[in-house]
Amino acid sequence: MNSWRQRFSLIIAVLSVLILSACSGNTTASSGAAPAGKTHLSIMVGGLNKQIYLPNMLTKQLGYFDQEGLSVTLIDEASGQSSENQVLAGQVDAGSGSYNHTIDLQAAGKQMQCVVQLDIAPGEAEMVSAKETGQIQSVKDLKGKNLGVTELGSGTHVLSMALLNKVGIPQDQAHFVPVGAGDTFIASMQQGRIDAGMTTEPTISRLLTSGVGKVLVDLRTPVTTQAALGGPYPFICVFMNNTYIAAHKDVVQKLVNAYVKTLQWMHSHTADQIADKMPADYYAGNKTLYVTALKNQLSIFSPDGKMPEGGPESVLKIEQQTTQSVQGKTINLTKTYTNEFVDKAN
Template sequence: METNSLTRRQLGLRAALALAACAGGSQWLVPAQAQWGERSRVPLRVAVGGKGDLHHLPLTVAERLGYFRDEGLSLDIENYTGAPLAMAAVHSGRADIGCSDYDRLIESQALGFPCRCLVLMGRTPQLVLAASPRYWPKKPLNHQRELRIGVAAPGSSAQFFASLWLLQAGISARQVQFIGVDSGASAIAAFRQGHVQALSHVDPLITLLEQRSEVQILADTRSLKGSADFYGGPMPGACMYASQTFVQQRAREVQAFVNAVVRALKWMQTASPADLARVVPTEYWLDDRAAYLAAFEKGRATLSPDGLMPDDGPATALRAVARLREGQTAPKVNLGLTYSNEWVTQAKLKFQL
């Protein structure tokens, strides 16, 4: 992949974070001496890009089943069009906790915005690169004059995933344009109307198109094997994260938040389709309940059973990020500061996992 393409992606992320920082402030920090009773009355502000996507389902389950309330928490969840905007909200102080794929935390630290994974929700990114049969294989992608790939938002993990595939396939970055298509119905419409020739996205959207024979799958991380084959090892997926400052200032709320998410992950290990249908808001189904439930069953094994970051997961993510950098040089990051299992370990003790 050419350096100039990667630079545009990084500059876009840097600009989004810096712009949001100018709009925010530091008022979100609660004094360290505040008591737990006072803090619990202040809602935690959570930023998520594409809340209805399946890889964010543990957050929805914890919310809908009242697990946050059981921990004494009140949440304000803001849904953004993509993870980069959600991350910008965290960095600017407009949100306390964010949700994104773990690899974005490595990029964020390299750009000077360090955050720490609190709890891992997915053992893979659950991303899929799918092309329209109208364009492929009738005309190979590397012969396309210009290839437009739809992603939820520019600078997202979906763009990172597609960029890795393009590099592997020998397709020049100069041939590719990434188009933000959001999630759900808008992404489907962009694909069906030919505004994009391929999608780098997650379920339930991909399964719905797949069941209707509208896509040709090029790369798939909805299984542990598929993800490990693509990334060369265990690749962490969606996680909840916060700044180190927030973690130190609001330690007890952070632990309570992680407790609720770990409890949701435990519930999802044995939840039946009927259980899920009662919990998931109908607008997340994309008008196809059967496809949604089929997507969940297909990807169930990629859910983290307990929220722990695997020992070699961060190193796999760092190698993947390095592949898109000039000279295969890894970004200067301290992986130990991008995650911690301490909160999940405490939650596992509480729920006897």
Template sequence: MRRLPVLAIALLLVAACGGTTPSAASPAVSAAPTAAASATPAPRVSLKVNWTALTGANSGLWTAVEAGYFKDESLDVELVNINSSSRSIAALIAKEVQIGFSDGANTVQAVSQGASVKLFQSVTNHLVFSIMATQSVKDLKDLKGKKIGITTIGSSTHTAALQALKLAGLAQSDVTLVPLQEVPNILAALVAGQIDAGSVSPPTNSRAKASGFKELINLATDGPDYPSVAIAATTEYMSANADVMKRFVKAYSRGVDRFRRDKAFGIASIDKYLKIGDPAILDDTWTQFSKYLELPPYVKGIDAVIVEVAATNAKAASLKPADIFEQTYVKQLDDDGFFKTLGK
């Protein structure tokens, strides 16, 4: 099973991509801004923004929404949830959303097929995933011949599983990957004995530990630099809306800063969207992602992703990092000294 056919299918079947909008209630914490909003209000713009997996990686976005930072930038953001990076890219191309979460591997695959999309900021340059397994699995090498749960082929959970296998000297053909659609379903399958291991992110890795499963590796701490989660748009939209893109990055970055500094507000944001309820799991999720969300959100490590994808997709071999990401908006804010104002 390879990502390329799946992504190609996704690009053709964009009409099937659906989304849901979270409820309007805000966390019961003061949403006072941490940095001054734009002095002169910009024209109001409506944006549909897609987040993918049920994971704390979305915390910066959620916190920015709940704190009103997008509204400060005259951006009316509607959140939708399409639970796959490849389907998120398809939705961008179909103009169902203007901005969407993605990852390095799927973006390289899409661009190699001629898709006019680019990453414009990172979320995390680490694979914030753990490979959780039953106690009978000794180590990563022992995964050979075993069943590993992921969400979908071409997802970030798939990428994380492949990276873990690579570190153990194994290939995808050495295991059976079991697509389970949502990260929480992976833990459910572990509990039911339907799989031997699973590629999961916080808070599901915390729940798995609490349920007695073994962490074979935490790729966030023991894996390579990797643009695991980033945010993308079409080149057409970016070219026509450069100021909107810069305002989005600014509001999002304020959200990450608030998430890191205001634990109570950050945890409330996580719980609103993930509906965890368990204080210990919420605390652990905040602790993990407060370390791993990038700020300034430059995309890093894309060179290695191009090489990885090119190993099975010859069209990717000629791609350069500049074909995959556009860092103009982050750099402009950096040059303006914006990131130095955060936390003050």
């Protein structure tokens, strides 16, 4: 009997060890631990399937994160503004969103810095509902209209206010409606919830092809952006908390190296070749349209990841005109971006 009890106790002990090991393994997997020898980073992106954010997924698809010894998790979020909040809260290591957020944050006493610039122009367009084209033929006609933006406080919201400001329309004389992008933006225009709105590719091309909307102001190239806004407007970047950057320069350098490789790769390949590397569900059921949309705005992607000269000053000027929290504040632009890592990567 004692022998049987000893064997039974041994079996129970072994089972307990196996169960504890399994539980431990599940905890590790859910926490996003990196494979042996790799540093794990989580990056929240303000809309992975929007083409303006394309370099994020493309870097992963090309294997450049892996080459730098990084295990990167890309987290999809509605807008860049949501990304900045998660970075500040320490929930993610980096965010990908509009550069202007770093200026807004400094005005609020918080510090975040762009470490690599992905887009040197917005890659957006102010679209007008086909139902409203008879009434809306210029930006001046947007007064009193319902204008769609990704999210209140987002980059699309600021750009919309900048266009209104340029023609002398106070921002409180338009109604901004948060409608997201893609299907939700298109549905809002079809249903008459919005008369016009700022959105990205491939939503722009989907609206044009379906006849639901038309372009009022095109910000899909650096040249048209300069004409519409009166200066350059660097847009999507990768930003990180300044304290994290100072404490993890080696990791930041590896991250920037990966992104710079991607940007260089993009400028030596065609839109078709770039599209081939992207997940099929990004095409929204029409790869040809996706490629056409990409061709329309390839020039917005930075060739080297550097902040363009004069870009920060131009963005700050628009922020001071459109964003109340920035008005009257002294902003140190050198703390909102850095070319330190990009210079080494190039």
